[in-house]
Every structure is written in structure tokens, then in C-alpha cells.
Amino acid sequence: MAHEWTAEKLAALLALPDFTEVYARADAVRHETVGDVVHIRAILEFSNHCRRQCRYCGLNSRNPHVTRYRMSEREIVESAEGAWKAGYRTLVMQSGEDPYFTAERLGGLVRAIKERTGLALTISCGEMPEADYAYLRECGADRYLLKHETADPAIYAALHPCGTLEARVACLRSLKRLGYETGSGFMIGLPGQTVRTITQDILLLADIGCDMAGIGPFIPHPDTPLKDVPEGSAEMAQRAVALARLVLPKANLPATTSLAVADKEARGQVFARGANVIMRKVTPDPYKGYYEIYPAAFPPTDVARERQELEEQIATLGRIPV
């Protein structure tokens, strides 16, 4: 389906007063390309140490109010086995940019988990040299998730004292070259963002050739420099998901946690607007509560029960949990 998407076309759609028809188109494309399945992925947040200072993120290294933790290698492997036994087939291993977890240590974990389970592994541990991404791939990592956060270089620079958009995108292109299923994504509601920025975000996903994109509203965290910036719009986030489905018909598009935090109803709705993936935290207590990127209340972790409930919720949406 050749379709020339331009910033102008996307901006015109985003500005529509009523998005019902675009949502319906996104839902139809989703049905045709990736079917009615909803993929349930587990996410394990194994360390909240971070060397970076991203101004929106509660885990940034300048926030003194975080209880920092680092799960042991044994705890990580056991949590992965627990997710496998509960029926998960994909595990996202996420952390801050924690210098303790060198590529060598991460690679050891990937190998250990691959030996004990049949899990597909997504790594989400930030920016690394290409050689490290290559090493992790050799160890068996299948996918990598690294959101570009915003496609506007000036907004990117204002929010990331430790990096540039250019470096971020270079990492994504390395991952793609190395054969990873590559995930990016961005936030809605960052200061300075306009409809134009969002069209650039969507076109950047296409330019990189992303296999996955996580799109969610910005949620202010009280211990960050962005504490007084209003929360991003859940409606705009869903519009961006729908357009991402039109531009990247076969991509995996999650109903993000931040979308559910901004608007409880939206997490169900977005599955009829282009989304086809959901992630569930399997991070053990009490660590789960300490991984506070943005404020959110999560019930105590019960991996098997939560998985069961989620399957039932997906079925009530008329979709097939996998």
C-alpha cells in the first residue's frame, strides 16, 4: 500500500475537530495487517540507577529522593523464569543507564535467561556504543527499545543535558543495522511541542523503520524540573497512535502505561484506535514502587494473577490475548 505521508497531511489530520473516522481507519488497518491479537509482554525493571539527567524523568541522577535499587543477577533470572512460567513469551528488560550493568554483565544475563526459558528478550537500557549492542545481539537479545522522545532537536537539547537527538537516532540506526527488532517512541505534551513536532515524530519512526513505537503522554513528576508542566493530552496521544498505525501499518504499537495513568478509559479505547500490544510489570515488590519514572500507583506484584486478569480484559474487548 504505497502512501506518501507528508508532514502537511499528518498535520491536517491531527487538527481535525473530530477524529472518529481516522480512528476507524487505524482500526481497520490494524485488523488487516497485524490481526486481532493483542500481544502481552512482561517488563522487568531491574535497576533504577541512572547516570543521565533527563528533565522529565523521576529517575534522573539529580533526584535525591529516589530509593535506588539494583536487582541481583539471581533475582533477575528468577523473575524472568517466573514470567515464563506465568505464560509470558516476551520479556522487556529495562533499567536506567546504570554503569554497573556493562554489556558483559547484561550479555551474561541474556544468555542465562535464554538457557532457562524460551523468552524473546527486549533490552531497554539506553544508549551504548554500537559494539555493545552488537555483543548483546550475539548473546541472544532479540529486540531493543530506545525511544527518541522528541524529534525536535531544540526540545531534545533542552530536556537532555547528557545527550543529543543526533546521538539517539544514531543508536536507533545501529540497532536496526544489527538486526534488532527496533522500538522507538515519543512523549506527547513536552514543553514547546506543537502539532508540527508530532508529525515529525511520526515521520521519524517511519524513517528509522521502527518495528515498534511506544507513544504516551508526558506525566509530571514532582521531583523533576518539569514538575509544573501540565500532563500531556491522552486524546492527542491516541491520535498519534492512530496515525502511527496508518504510517507504519505493521508496527507493534503498545497501549502505554502512561496513557492509562493519564486516562483510565483510554487504555481500553486505544485498542480500537491502532494499538496491539500491552506491557505488564513483573518487577518484584518493593522495587516496582521505586521505579518511579512518573508518579503512578501499582498494585502489589502477583505475576500469574495479573496475567490472568489481563487476558480476561483483552477478551472482553473482542480481541485475542497472546
Ligand code: SAH
Ligand atoms: N533508560 C532507558 C529507559 C528509559 S525509561 C532509556 O533511556 O531508554 C522509559 C521511558 O519512559 C522513556 O523512554 C520515556 O519515554 C518515558 N518517560 C520518562 N519520564 C516520563 C514522564 N515523566 N512521563 C511520561 N513518560 C516518561
